[in-house]
Amino acid sequence: MSINITLIGQMITFALLVWFVMEYVWPVLFNALEERKKKIAEGLAAAEKGQEEMLLAEKKALGLIKTAKDQSSEIVSLAQKQANDIVAESKNAAKKEGDRLIMAAKAQIEQEVQQTKETLRKEVATLALSAAEQILTAEIDKNKHQDLVNKISKKL
Amino acid sequence: MAAEAHAEGATGYIVHHLTPLRAGEGFWTLHLDTLFFSAFLGALFILFFKKAADDATSGVPGPVQNFVEMLVEFVDTQVKDSFHGQNKLIAPLALTIFCWVFLFNFMDLFPVDLLPSIGSVMGLPYLRVVPSTDLNATFAMSISVFCLIIFYSIKIKGFGFAKELLLHPFHHWLLIPFNILLNFVEYLAKPISLALRLFGNLYAGELIFILIALLPAYIQPVLSLPWAIFHILIITLQAFIFMVLTIVYLSMAHEDH
Numbered sequence: 001m002s003i004n005i006t007l008i009g010q011m012i013t014f015a016l017l018v019w020f021v022m023e024y025v026w027p028v029l030f031n032a033l034e035e036r037k038k039k040i041a042e043g044l045a046a047a048e049k050g051q052e053e054m055l056l057a058e059k060k061a062l063g064l065i066k067t068a069k070d071q072s073s074e075i076v077s078l079a080q081k082q083a084n085d086i087v088a089e090s091k092n093a094a095k096k097e098g099d100r101l102i103m104a105a106k107a108q109i110e111q112e113v114q115q116t117k118e119t120l121r122k123e124v125a126t127l128a129l130s131a132a133e134q135i136l137t138a139e140i141d142k143n144k145h146q147d148l149v150n151k152i153s154k155k156l
Numbered sequence: 157m158a159a160e161a162h163a164e165g166a167t168g169y170i171v172h173h174l175t176p177l178r179a180g181e182g183f184w185t186l187h188l189d190t191l192f193f194s195a196f197l198g199a200l201f202i203l204f205f206k207k208a209a210d211d212a213t214s215g216v217p218g219p220v221q222n223f224v225e226m227l228v229e230f231v232d233t234q235v236k237d238s239f240h241g242q243n244k245l246i247a248p249l250a251l252t253i254f255c256w257v258f259l260f261n262f263m264d265l266f267p268v269d270l271l272p273s274i275g276s277v278m279g280l281p282y283l284r285v286v287p288s289t290d291l292n293a294t295f296a297m298s299i300s301v302f303c304l305i306i307f308y309s310i311k312i313k314g315f316g317f318a319k320e321l322l323l324h325p326f327h328h329w330l331l332i333p334f335n336i337l338l339n340f341v342e343y344l345a346k347p348i349s350l351a352l353r354l355f356g357n358l359y360a361g362e363l364i365f366i367l368i369a370l371l372p373a374y375i376q377p378v379l380s381l382p383w384a385i386f387h388i389l390i391i392t393l394q395a396f397i398f399m400v401l402t403i404v405y406l407s408m409a410h411e412d413h
Binding site for chain 1: 186187190221256
């Protein structure tokens with residue numbers, strides 16, 4: 001068991017090995033490991049983020065559905081109200097129109113009545129005059145009583 | 157030792173298995189098998205990891221990348237747990253130590269006679285295949301780590317490091333010599349314990365495999381199987397301990413008191 005020059009040879013070999021590993025092996029492998037670690041961490045983070053986003057989106061969608069429902073029910077009630085209004089309004093308008101028409105008809109009837117009365121009056125006068133004329137022609141001188149007859153007819 | 161290696165019988169067998177393939181004399185001896193197997197295993201480790209690094213994607217990983225990433229993450233967790241400074245050397249260093257030591261130790265699980273037999277066919281008289289049973293290999297790593305400890309201690313603490321050596325653990329100028337002695341022992345203990353722990357475990361483990369190989373063939377599986385299975389734990393544990401202690405020592409070097 002003698003220590004000899006082999007020791008130096010072994011030390012040189014050892015130094016070379018360590019140098020080689022330090023220079024060409026360790027950093028490459030270590031970087032690959034670190035990179036993979038990073039990738040995995042990123043992937044996990046992305047997955048978590050995705051899940052969170054999905055939850056958020058779900059919540060958002062639920063909110064949207066709720067507002068949409070609210071809005072639609074509001075719209076429906078508004079429409080109903082409007083329809084009711086329209087019906088009431090048209091009823092009102094129809095009633096007014098009807099009243100108006102009735103009034104107009106009444107007025108026309110009145111007018112026609114007046115006209116008929118006038119005509120009748122005139123006709124009665126004429127009839128009375130012709131009757132009187134015939135009586136007078138038969139009994140008295142026509143020229144003598146003409147003034148008198150005219151006065152009477154005017155009074156009618 | 158050479159004379160013993162040629163001895164016959166059980167002792168000869170054991171010694172033969174624990175003798176490295178040498179070239180040179182005295183201090184200038186090279187353990188060729190240790191150098192070859194450690195470099196070969198280092199190259200295997202580097203090629204495998206480089207391939208994984210080249211093919212690495214941040215997308216879905218393949219089986220090779222998955223395995224490599226598991227190791228990288230494991231080492232990174234260990235480093236992050238005990239090291240709180242900023243140093244891009246520590247983690248690759250820890251990964252290299254863990255894998256290299258593990259591969260060293262893994263050679264222990266090959267049948268004790270397999271590779272030496274192949275070696276002898278190729279004309280190699282000795283072949284000790286487990287580099288971590290060579291003190292040179294374990295000390296090479298622990299001394300390198302020790303140099304890094306000293307380097308970072310000085311770099312991070314500067315003057316504080318000298319102060320720590322002189323006035324720690326007893327904060328009084330009269331006790332400076334005593335403190336120096338204590339710290340000297342403490343610092344020296346780090347690389348020695350690192351190297352000897354790994355060496356001792358693997359050397360003993362290998363020795364037991366060799367001893368089992370000396371037994372009759374019908375008993376061998378009964379003993380070597382449980383020992384090999386237990387050894388899977390040992391080799392991983394030793395690699396892990398070496399790595400963790402390296403990280404801890406270096407993080408201590410980075411901590412300013």
